[in-house]
Amino acid sequence: MMNNELFLRELEKDRLLIEEKLNEYLPVSNMKYAKLIESMRYTLLNGGKRIRGIICLKFCEAVCTTAEKALAAACAIEMLHAYTLIHDDLPCMDDDNMRRGKPANHIEYGEFTALLAGDAMQAYVFQTLLSADLPAETLVLMSQIMAETAGPNSVCAGQYLDLSSEGKILSEDELMEIYLHKTSSLITTAACLGILSGGGSQEQFDAAGQYSSALGLAFQVRDDILDYISTEDELGKPIGSDAENQKNTLVSLLGIEKCEKLCSKLTSHAIEVLDDNFENSEFLKTLAMYLVDRKN
Numbered sequence: 211m212m213n214n215e216l217f218l219r220e221l222e223k224d225r226l227l228i229e230e231k232l233n234e235y236l237p238v239s240n241m242k243y244a245k246l247i248e249s250m251r252y253t254l255l256n257g258g259k260r261i262r263g264i265i266c267l268k269f270c271e272a273v274c275t276t277a278e279k280a281l282a283a284a285c286a287i288e289m290l291h292a293y294t295l296i297h298d299d300l301p302c303m304d305d306d307n308m309r310r311g312k313p314a315n316h317i318e319y320g321e322f323t324a325l326l327a328g329d330a331m332q333a334y335v336f337q338t339l340l341s342a343d344l345p346a347e348t349l350v351l352m353s354q355i356m357a358e359t360a361g362p363n364s365v366c367a368g369q370y371l372d373l374s375s376e377g378k379i380l381s382e383d384e385l386m387e388i389y390l391h392k393t394s395s396l397i398t399t400a401a402c403l404g405i406l407s408g409g410g411s412q413e414q415f416d417a418a419g420q421y422s423s424a425l426g427l428a429f430q431v432r433d434d435i436l437d438y439i440s441t442e443d444e445l446g447k448p449i450g451s452d453a454e455n456q457k458n459t460l461v462s463l464l465g466i467e468k469c470e471k472l473c474s475k476l477t478s479h480a481i482e483v484l485d486d487n488f489e490n491s492e493f494l495k496t497l498a499m500y501l502v503d504r505k506n
Contacts, residue, residue: 211492211495211496212426212492212493213503214496215376216496217493217500218370220493221264221497221500224263224264224267224268224277225259225260225261225264225268225411227281228260228263228264228267228281228284228288229260229283231254231281231284231285232255232285232288232289233255233359234256234298234503235285235289235334235338236254236255236264236289236334237249244325245319245323246326246327246330246383248319248331249315249319249323249324249326249327249343250327250330250331250334252291252315252318252319252327253292253295253309253315253327253331253442254288254289254331255314256309256310257310257311258288258291258310258477260284260288261397261497261501262284262287262288262291262396262397262400263284263285263287263288263400264278264284264410264497265397265400265401265404265422265425265470265494265497266283266284266287266400266401266403266404266407267280267281267284267404268404268494268497269400269401269404269405269410269418269491269494270404270405270407270408271404271408271490272404272408272410272414272488272489272490272491272494273405273408273411273414273488274370274408274409274410274412275403276408278478279342279343279344279407279408280403280404280407280408281342281400282338282339282341283339283342283370283400283403283404283406283407284341284400284403284404285338286335286336286338286339286356286403287335287337287356287399287400287403289331289332289338290331290332290335290356290359290360290365290396290399291396292331293328293329293331293332293335293360294328294365294369294396295309295315295326295455296315296316296324296327296462297324297328297369298369299315299324300325300410301316301317301321302314302322303369303466304373308383312421315327315328316365325440332360335356335484336353336356336357337421337432338352339352339353339356341408344407348406348407348409351406352403352406352407355399355402355403355406356399356403359395359396359399363391364390364391364395365392365396367391367463368388368389368391368392368393368395369392371384371388371391371392372392372457372458375388375458376457376458378458379458380403380458380463382460382461382463382464384457384458385459385460385463387415387428389424389426389427389431389439390423390427390431390460393426393427393429393430393433394422394425394426394427394429394430395426396424396426397422397423397425398418398419398422398423398426398428399464400422401418401419401421401422402415402419402422403416403417404418413487413489417483417484417486417487417488420479420480421480421481421483421498422480422485424476424477424479424480424483425477425498425501427475427476428472428473428476428477428480428498428501428502429474429501431460431469431472431476432501432502432504434460434461435461435466435469435473436504436505436506437459437461437468438465438466442460460472463480473500473502477499477501477502480498481495481498481499504505
């Protein structure tokens, strides 16, 4: 594992690198539809840990010693995440009024603008990804993976299964299926795009997928726990919303103690997967521990 101070410094360096590049990819507009661009920027640049983008950069770095080749892919995955946040907060979806300590997009700009901002952001994902200076065959494969993640069998499936199950009692397996689609898929895509950007092997691609899938599940379970034990100031959004909306979560099914143990088990598995496939994976191992211990 990395020294904590060194890890946090590197985490912040990569976060700022992504922030700067996102600002370049989606600049302020003076067109008649400037409010639409402003709405997109509002969610895209409204803080966030940039964990998905950083995972993309670090897997690229793990296979080719530099993260630069994955910067466009890292920004694209952050755009895809921003699109899901805009739509997830809408009244017809999760109906959340706050996001990262600020009014949700539809509260700030209105529902139709928020809806269009999400639509436009999803398209901008591919415009950004295809701007990368990588071989054409690599860009085609990366675009295919990104499209599958944005499509009906991944994040949209996860949100559908989540919303359509409200008022029902789900099993642990059914909840895990939702988490794999809704949360793990984005993190897995980030890791795999990092491997492809850096020209990694099939074995490394597979290992990155296993790491990120386990990490994504642990991340979502930790989110469930935080909705019960955190404060509104720490989370930047209302707490207890899962219980209030009678949403299925692993905490409501298993309790906090069992969920904490599950988080630790998934995190340990994610760390173990890295050892046989990457010479330098200390940051990624430390990141897994950092995420399972986070407070927001």
